[in-house]
Amino acid sequence: MTSPRPPSPRTTERLLADDAGIARAANLLRAGGLVAFGTETVYGLGADATNDTAVAGVFSAKGRPQFNPLISHFPDTDAAFAQVQATALARQLADAFWPGPLTLVLPRAPGSTVSDLAAAGLPTLAIRVPAGPVTRSLLARVGRPVAAPSANPSGKVSPSEADHVLAGLAGRIDAVLDSGPCAVGVESTVVDLSRDVPVLLRPGGVSLERLRAVCGPLAHPDDHVHKLPTAPGQLASHYAPDLPVRLDAHAVHPHEALLAFGDELSGAGLVWNLSPEGSLDEAAARLFAGLRFLDSEGRRRGLTAIAAQPIPRHGLGLAIRDRLRRAATPASTR
Structure with missing residues (x-):
């Protein structure tokens, strides 16, 4: 990679x-x-x-x-x-x-x-x-x-x-x-x-x-009856496509679309590369659009999942990994 x-x-x-x-x-x-x-x-x-x-x-x-x-x-x-x-x-x-x-x-x-x-x-x-x-x-x-x-x-x-x-x-x-x-x-x-x-x-x-x-009165998120998150973006479901997401993939299966980063895994028929050059800035800019594209086009083609290649654990990579982790949250916990 x-x-x-x-x-x-x-x-x-x-x-x-x-x-x-x-x-x-x-x-x-x-x-x-x-x-x-x-x-x-x-x-x-x-x-x-x-x-x-x-x-x-x-x-x-x-x-x-x-x-x-x-x-x-x-x-x-x-x-x-x-x-x-x-x-x-x-x-x-x-x-x-x-x-x-x-x-x-x-x-x-x-x-x-x-x-x-x-x-x-x-x-x-x-x-x-x-x-x-x-x-x-x-x-x-x-x-x-x-x-x-x-x-x-x-x-x-x-x-x-x-x-x-x-x-x-x-x-x-x-x-x-x-x-x-x-x-x-x-x-x-x-x-x-x-x-x-x-x-x-x-x-x-x-x-x-x-x-x-x-x-008039304002609620505070910590006191609200529904225990609202204290800031936007804390709910796990916010970043989830309909297709399930598999994290840190080192191989892609025939039924999966591929969210790539850097050198692409072989074998995927549908690919969105966050950054072929391995730029975390570029990957961050393309993340949400990529998830949307793979979800909609993947479902149209009959694919059943998205495989996400590993993202580095530093800099903007931490934020990208956080969003992908939320995207991979099982539907039953959303």
Whole structure:
């Protein structure tokens, strides 16, 4: 099997938050680059949320161990709600707190353009309209949803200044748009509106008291009667195709489709190679599309299972293996 390809070093530009700097940042994002930018909360590491490869680069640059759902950022409410099935309560909260440090989780719209990787394969999206003229000007110029977790190596302190970003990510990203210190300095509040009652997934820049004044009581996932997961993506069934998945396959059987990585096993009539060159970034970007393709085409051809070749146990390989393990969960436990 081909060895995983290491990420290429980058020259990280520091851009001024003027018209030229904002235009350069927008062009980089539209071209699939990674650009950190300041919001009122913390600096986010932005990527075109419609581009699987760009989104995979975010996980790689951060050393993020799992494909957690990423918040997609928009310049205005209309752009944000075009991607989801907005409820009356969502519009009330948006009227009260957007632009601002509030993230809403809602069911995806049928025509949503946000990639499966940014949504972690879930039927919901996390959306936000951040405050600040520089941020909103950047998002408007990009003209696409921008996925942006905090711009720091995974597990490290979130950055509230451009220098913090460069200290952790210089050489891993294309640019940082320096708009000065962040006013709030803590991440946005996250509220899940995809359930029967609103659920507070993360406290943040909008206080619980202010939220309750608009929407009434909120459940906490640890206290909910159905024991909801504390964050999206924790349920084993989220990544499961209809065909059963066999992990760490070193041979492929006649009735199986093959999810390959690197050098392909011989004997498969239906193959999706995550990355012939053994790039974990490329494999991450192609994972969800590959599972969908092998599931639908495999069933059409009368195949009864998917064999997945081994994935390395480091870097993004850990996240890919996690999703494949969930995909292989027996239906009786979903």
